[in-house]
Amino acid sequence: MSDGSTRRVLAALFGLFLTTGASLGATFATLDVPRFQSNGFRFGDFADNFFGNFDVSNGxxxxxLTEDVDITDPSAGLFGGVGSDISTDFDAMTTQLEIRVRVGSLNEATNFRVVLADNDGEGVGDEFQFYIDIASVTPGEFVTIIQPLTNPGPVFVQPGFELNPGDTIQNYGLTQMQIQSEYGGTARLQVDIESVKLVDPEAPENPLLIELTPATYATQGQTFTFGSFSDAGVVDQTSGNFIIDTTQSATPAGTGGIGFNGLNIAFDATQYQIEVEAKLMPNNTADSFNLIMGDVDGDDSGPELGSDDYIFTVPTSEFNTTDFTTFTLPLGTGSESERVNTFDFVNGGDGLQNFGLTQLQIQANADFTNSGLGIEIVRFSIVRIPELEGDYNGDGMVDxxxxxxxxxGDSADSTQAGYDLWAANYGATPGSGPAEGATAAVPEPTTLVALLLGLATIGVARRR
Known part of the structure; x- marks a missing residue:
């Protein structure tokens, strides 16, 4: 039986399962601080900080949530929550909640709630409430609580929000995730919650975050073209690819673009890369084009809030006129990106790590040297950077x-096979593969020991 199956069986039998390990399988949705800062809300006693304290400064x-007065009527107790709008579909029969939580030393509450809002169509939907038992959790250390979705607590419908009972949990259309205290509770709730995830431990992880293709363009509600791309004949999608020919524009020297707005995806962009699959047209004279990622970090009302456009310039020399090839660029490379202020947002945002993706765009450069863009683009994708085999310290290179x-003995495989894997990939960086001639250049273990000792000696000498 796989680890995921074992954990699911235990969770089904006992209602929850504790572990200090990481998630396995595919993650469909995550509620954490970056997500909250991108598109979150809080309410009740976590909103006014009168009886409750809400803090995200530590990540x-x-x-x-505490009460300083004597409440004899439980219905007059405290209540607060935090959450975010998140849209995704998943199979609730195989998906589980994974909550990373640390119970505080002053906690008196026996549980808190995770609420999943299910939208089944206009005016139809349910809130499924899952009670997370923390009575037996030892305070002071982060643990992962696993809760199956097959046995939710009370189902709550809100006619006041025009939500009538939906079609049960099997056909789930997630629209919102929340963390709530027990409604009307009088016991002090003191917890630190790192994340709440929806995970299917048996499903393979999907490295694709999002992509811009004619197919995804057709399903987005907030699509746009502008400039030369709005002229007849410049963008043709009938083949299933974006065929872009700015020589068809009445003003070929002007800029232009195509893309969609209205996204709401929070992620650590330093862990992802751009992939562009394309082929040049014979009439191309442009030396580059741009890929744009819009990042919204709040409502523009304070430091580290606002909006940025990250501009990635792609040389057309990376492609040819005969075959489709894929160009890869890590998002965290820095020199390839330019952060600019856009529209009504006047503050620079908070960087790539806490990315609130709101827009994807393919754009021709505005200068005259790029007026003749002729290219057929299959996809503009944002994908997770693959793990490098042999990168045992996780720094993005094998060295x-x-x-x-x-x-x-601290690697995933400290046997001879682990050494052979490291040697075969020596010199590799994300997307590069092993360095050319890597096998011949790999230091032997005895040489490495001498090299490492020498570096240590130099370090000691410098500190004197």
Whole structure:
């Protein structure tokens, strides 16, 4: 039986399962601080900080809901929550909640709730409430609580919000995730919550975050073209690809673009890369084109809030006129991106790590040297950077430092096979593969020991 199956069986039998490990399988939705800062809300006693304290400064939800007066009527107790609008579909029969939580030393509450809002169509939907038992959790350490979705608590419908009972949990159309205290509770709730995830432990992880293709363009509600791309004949999607020919424009020297708005995707962009699959047209004279990612970090009302456009310039020399090829560019490379202020947002945002993706766009450059863009684009994709085999310290390259991790027995495979894997990929960086001639250039273990000792000696000498 796989690890995912074992965990699911235990969760089904006991209602929850504790682990300190990471998620397995495919993650469909995550409620965490980056997501909250991109498109979140809070309410009740977590909104006014009168009886409750709400803090995200440490990168997790610090929730402390306390009552200083004697309440004899439980219905007059406290209540608060935090959440975000999140849209996704999943199979609730195989998906589970995974909550990373640390119970505080002053906690008295026995549970809190995770609420999933299910939208089944206009005016139809349910809120499924899952009670997360923390009575037996030892305070002071982050643990993962696993809760199956097959046995939710009360189902709550809100006619006041024009939500009538829906079609049960099997056919789930998630629209919102929330963390709530027990309604009317009088016991002090003191927890730190790192994340709440919807995970299918048996499904393979999908590295694709989102992509711009004619197919996805057709399904988005907020699509646009502008400039030369709005002229007849410039953009043709009938083949299933974007065939772009700015020589057909009445003003070929002007800029133009195509894309969609209205996205709401929070992620760590340093862990992702751009992939563009394309082929040049014979009449292309442009030397580059741009890919745009719009990042919204709030309502523009304070430091580290606002909006940025990240502009990635792609040389057309990366493609040819005979075959479709794929160009890859890590989002965290820095020099390839330019952060600019856009529209009504006057503040620069908070960088790539806490990305609130709101827009994807393919754009021709505005200068005259790029007026003749002729290219057929299959896709503009944002995908997770693949893990490098042999990168045992996780720094994005396979080098001598990874040998040290292997030698000390701290790698995923500290056997000879683990060494061989490191040696075969020596010199690799994300998207590059092993360095040319890597096998011949790999230092032998004895040489590495001498090299590492030498580096250590130099470090000591410099500190004197």
């Amino acid at each position: 997790y939800f610090g929730l402390d 001598a430092a990874d040998y040290t991790v292997w030698r000390d």
